[in-house]
Amino acid sequence: MRAFSILMDRLTYTNGRNMKLSLIADYLRDTPDPDRGWALAALTDALDFPAVKSSTVRKLLTERVDPVLYALSRDYVGDTAETASLLWPAPDAQDMPPDALSVADTVVMLRSMTRATVMTELPPLLDRLDANERYALIKLATGAMRIGISARLAKVAFAQAFDVSVDAVEEYWHGQEPPYAELFAWAADGAEPPRTDLLPLFRPFMLAHPLEEAEVDMGEYVAEWKWDGIRVQIVHVNGVTRVYSRSGDDISATFPEIAGVLPFPAVLDGELLVRGTHQGGEEGGAASFNALQQRLGRKTVSKKMLREAPAFVRLYDVLLLDGEDLRECAWEDRRARLEAMMHRLDPERFDLSQIIPADDFASLTAIREKARDDAIEGVMLKRRTSPYVAGRRTGLWYKWKRDPLLIDCVLMYAQRGSGKRSSFFSDFTFGCWNGDPDKDGELLPVGKAYFGFTDEELKLLDRHVRAHTVNRFGPVRETDKSLVLEIAFDSVHDSKRHKSGLAMRFPRIHRIRTDKPAHEADRIETLREMVRD
Amino acid sequence: MPAALPTSVSNAEPARPFGWIRAEPWGIHVVPCDAWVDPAREVATALVTHGHADHARGGHGRVFATPETLAIMQLRYGVGDDGGGEGVPVPLREPVDLGCGVTATYFPAGHVLGSAQILLEHRGERVVVTGDYKRRPDPTCELFEVVPCDIFITEATFGLPVFTHPPIGGEIAKLRDALAANPERCVALGAYALGKAQRVIAELRAAGHDDPIYLHGALEKMCALYEDHGVNLGELRPATGAKKDAMRGAIVVCPPAALNDRWSRRLPDPITAMASGWMRVRQRARQRNVELPLIISDHADWNELTATITEVNPRESWITHGREEALLRWCQLHQRRARALAMVGYEDEDD
Numbered sequence: 112m113r114a115f116s117i118l119m120d121r122l123t124y125t126n127g128r129n130m131k132l133s134l135i136a137d138y139l140r141d142t143p144d145p146d147r148g149w150a151l152a153a154l155t156d157a158l159d160f161p162a163v164k165s166s167t168v169r170k171l172l173t174e175r176v177d178p179v180l181y182a183l184s185r186d187y188v189g190d191t192a193e194t195a196s197l198l199w200p201a202p203d204a205q206d207m208p209p210d211a212l213s214v215a216d217t218v219v220m221l222r223s224m225t226r227a228t229v230m231t232e233l234p235p236l237l238d239r240l241d242a243n244e245r246y247a248l249i250k251l252a253t254g255a256m257r258i259g260i261s262a263r264l265a266k267v268a269f270a271q272a273f274d275v276s277v278d279a280v281e282e283y284w285h286g287q288e289p290p291y292a293e294l295f296a297w298a299a300d301g302a303e304p305p306r307t308d309l310l311p312l313f314r315p316f317m318l319a320h321p322l323e324e325a326e327v328d329m330g331e332y333v334a335e336w337k338w339d340g341i342r343v344q345i346v347h348v349n350g351v352t353r354v355y356s357r358s359g360d361d362i363s364a365t366f367p368e369i370a371g372v373l374p375f376p377a378v379l380d381g382e383l384l385v386r387g388t389h390q391g392g393e394e395g396g397a398a399s400f401n402a403l404q405q406r407l408g409r410k411t412v413s414k415k416m417l418r419e420a421p422a423f424v425r426l427y428d429v430l431l432l433d434g435e436d437l438r439e440c441a442w443e444d445r446r447a448r449l450e451a452m453m454h455r456l457d458p459e460r461f462d463l464s465q466i467i468p469a470d471d472f473a474s475l476t477a478i479r480e481k482a483r484d485d486a487i488e489g490v491m492l493k494r495r496t497s498p499y500v501a502g503r504r505t506g507l508w509y510k511w512k513r514d515p516l517l518i519d520c521v522l523m524y525a526q527r528g529s530g531k532r533s534s535f536f537s538d539f540t541f542g543c544w545n546g547d548p549d550k551d552g553e554l555l556p557v558g559k560a561y562f563g564f565t566d567e568e569l570k571l572l573d574r575h576v577r578a579h580t581v582n583r584f585g586p587v588r589e590t591d592k593s594l595v596l597e598i599a600f601d602s603v604h605d606s607k608r609h610k611s612g613l614a615m616r617f618p619r620i621h622r623i624r625t626d627k628p629a630h631e632a633d634r635i636e637t638l639r640e641m642v643r644d
Numbered sequence: 645m646p647a648a649l650p651t652s653v654s655n656a657e658p659a660r661p662f663g664w665i666r667a668e669p670w671g672i673h674v675v676p677c678d679a680w681v682d683p684a685r686e687v688a689t690a691l692v693t694h695g696h697a698d699h700a701r702g703g704h705g706r707v708f709a710t711p712e713t714l715a716i717m718q719l720r721y722g723v724g725d726d727g728g729g730e731g732v733p734v735p736l737r738e739p740v741d742l743g744c745g746v747t748a749t750y751f752p753a754g755h756v757l758g759s760a761q762i763l764l765e766h767r768g769e770r771v772v773v774t775g776d777y778k779r780r781p782d783p784t785c786e787l788f789e790v791v792p793c794d795i796f797i798t799e800a801t802f803g804l805p806v807f808t809h810p811p812i813g814g815e816i817a818k819l820r821d822a823l824a825a826n827p828e829r830c831v832a833l834g835a836y837a838l839g840k841a842q843r844v845i846a847e848l849r850a851a852g853h854d855d856p857i858y859l860h861g862a863l864e865k866m867c868a869l870y871e872d873h874g875v876n877l878g879e880l881r882p883a884t885g886a887k888k889d890a891m892r893g894a895i896v897v898c899p900p901a902a903l904n905d906r907w908s909r910r911l912p913d914p915i916t917a918m919a920s921g922w923m924r925v926r927q928r929a930r931q932r933n934v935e936l937p938l939i940i941s942d943h944a945d946w947n948e949l950t951a952t953i954t955e956v957n958p959r960e961s962w963i964t965h966g967r968e969e970a971l972l973r974w975c976q977l978h979q980r981r982a983r984a985l986a987m988v989g990y991e992d993e994d995d
């Protein structure tokens with residue numbers, strides 16, 4: 112536990128993303144199996160020990176320390192795990208050899224504990240550690256690391272440690288369980304990668320760049336409507352179907368009507384929508400995003416909900432079909448396969464994203480203008496020859512959003528509001544990436560907003576801030592920068608007062624993008640390109 | 645030479661035990677001779693334990709303090725200079741007659757250069773005011789002495805059981821390891837200008853760190869004062885005007901406030917370090933944006949505060965400033981009489 116506790120402390124005190132990456136990468140390289148795998152799982156909150164709760168630790172402490180002294184200490188320190196690690200009465204034999212207890216030993220012991228045994232089995236474990244190790248253990252056991260390490264950051268660090276691609280890590284990670292033995296064997300020792308063809312795995316999405324002041328040749332590109340739902344991937348392998356969100360979360364249980372109706376092996380890319388007429392009228396057939404939002408985040412879904420807000424998927428692309436990987440093929444070829452496949456699907460649950468018939472850019476512009484009235488989000492432009500590649504690649508796909516100006520930012524800080532909002536965190540500071548978020552990119556604040564959201568959304572935001580605080584500066588909470596907010600604004604200008612060099616006019620929170628991972632938020636350059644001074 | 649008698653004497657002196665010593669929010673009042681220990685207001689006669697700003701202030705008529713503390717007060721507040729009041733040097737362990745039957749004797753407190761506890765005696769009753777103190781050896785000042793007394797007026801800056809300061813050797817080693825691991829960077833070490841800065845430098849020297857150490861301008865005079873009093877700090881160089889490249893791989897000591905201000909931009913990719921007892925708590929270190937927290941304190945930690953009360957074994961303990969509730973609770977749990985004084989204006993500037 113010594114090496115792991117030192118890693119945790121260093122991560123706590125390190126601000127730069129780059130430094131965090133290299134700390135984790137060094138640890139992963141230097142630590143033997145299976146400890147490094149367990150540590151990786153702990154950092155990404157992939158471990159759960161139901162018997163060990165924060166209240167368990169509190170109870171153990173108050174049996175050993177005067178409750179008043181405990182309460183005063185807890186008040187001052189502000190964190191149960193840290194208070195406990197410092198107050199735990201250490202046994203006389205204090206000079207435990209470093210790493211007397213491995214992370215793997217610890218995990219095995221924590222796993223074996225039950226609610227009936229934890230009160231007798233946890234204390235001897237804590238006795239064998241020093242204060243920093245106790246802190247690491249309690250954090251690990253209670254699943255509250257909160258050191259700002261997203262799963263994505265951990266994967267990037269993993270890729271960096273063993274000099275493999277992040278996309279490959281993303282792909283092979285799915286379906287792997289801690290301590291990720293096969294993953295380490297592949298990356299560190301050059302073994303065959305874990306088999307993925309028999310598992311319903313998520314494949315990283317292909318993404319689009321914003322189209323700014325450029326025109327594309329409609330001979331080389333095709334246009335599709337950009338529908339305002341959530342991007343999903345539907346995977347069917349070995350008789351199992353999964354629906355994945357943009358961030359790779361399994362949302363099959365939330366949308367059983369979709370998960371139940373893909374009867375053949377395939378990986379499909381599309382937009383999940385609710386039936387309605389808000390977007391594109393009768394012909395568009397999709398309700399507003401708000402209607403869809405009612406259905407998001409539910410673990411189970413009622414019959415009433417299925418009846419009143421039925422979901423369907425508008426398909427954009429096909430990645431794998433009947434065991435064949437099509438990702439290397441040109442878009443045109445994939446499109447042909449997609450069209451030919453449609454008759455095999457239930458039309459109530461799947462339809463095809465239509466190509467906008469525009470021979471040149473001018474006619475596309477005219478069609479797009481009209482789309483504003485139809486409440487469609489914008490237009491996608493796809494190169495006819497483009498393969499399906501993970502992430503954003505210049506020149507392949509573009510998104511051409513309609514006004515108002517919209518940008519995806521990451522929530523960074525929050526502050527309590529005033530008046531009737533004083534009990535809520537309702538003033539939000541958000542940022543965009545300065546550089547590649549997977550390399551040395553850091554978030555820079557670009558604006559503040561305190562309206563634009565509904566009361567329901569305010570509650571959600573408030574809950575998020577409370578659960579994701581990593582730091583307090585007086586009244587200001589710093590969050591772990593995991594939540595994407597779509598910000599609408601009227602214009603953006605150069606500004607010397609802001610570190611980002613930009614100031615937005617009338618920014619407001621347009622939408623909470625719980626479906627989108629933080630590293631996919633926009634970059635500062637994207638915002639800068641919107642300056643029209 | 646004992647000091648001159650005070651001109652005004654309180655005649656309405658109460659006869660009840662310890663009625664001659666009173667705790668007011670702005671200082672400890674020694675009633676018969678109208679003298680004040682570490683007063684937060686300007687008074688005619690002040691008995692000052694040490695030079696930190698929450699204990700020593702300018703503007704008093706006369707100041708009784710150790711010669712080192714007077715030198716510090718002269719540097720900081722002009723005490724003893726023209727119009728700055730009169731400084732009366734009090735050597736350690738030599739009783740001073742304050743008049744009206746009160747004697748004061750100064751004993752080392754081990755806190756910073758010149759720091760003292762003050763033993764006050766009147767009618768056979770003994771009261772000790774610790775000021776700030778620590779129990780660990782410090783190359784820059786004399787070790788704390790246990791002085792038996794009836795009333796022990798103690799500080800409680802780190803009066804919570806979470807505060808246990810680790811041995812300084814390990815913290816100095818952390819500092820040197822960080823330096824060795826990052827030869828292209830420097831360590832910007834935030835340390836309070838009086839006491840902490842000099843102690844850390846002296847401890848580095850004792851650990852064999854002979855390289856030049858760079859100083860923020862605000863520390864230069866106090867370091868020179870320490871050297872004048874026989875504390876050897878080795879080669880010190882001003883950071884102002886130094887070349888960026890010259891400071892690579894070096895320690896640059898500065899006041900904590902300079903760590904996050906524009907001053908630090910002159911440093912070569914600094915690792916931000918801070919030497920303070922507060923660094924024990926992660927959230928405190930994070931608030932200061934510290935990358936390398938060093939738990940080094942010039943105050944007694946929880947175990948030392950409680951052990952000292954046990955050793956001194958007074959009839960009563962009065963707790964001046966810090967986290968007094970917890971120490972009060974400890975006294976209660978150990979059947980010791982104690983009270984918390986509601987003192988104002990005593991901040992933890994020095995740690």
Ligand SMILES: [Zn+2]
Nearest residue numbers: 696755776994
């Ligand atoms: Zn002090």
Ligand SMILES: [Zn+2]
Nearest residue numbers: 698776991992
């Ligand atoms: Zn003090």
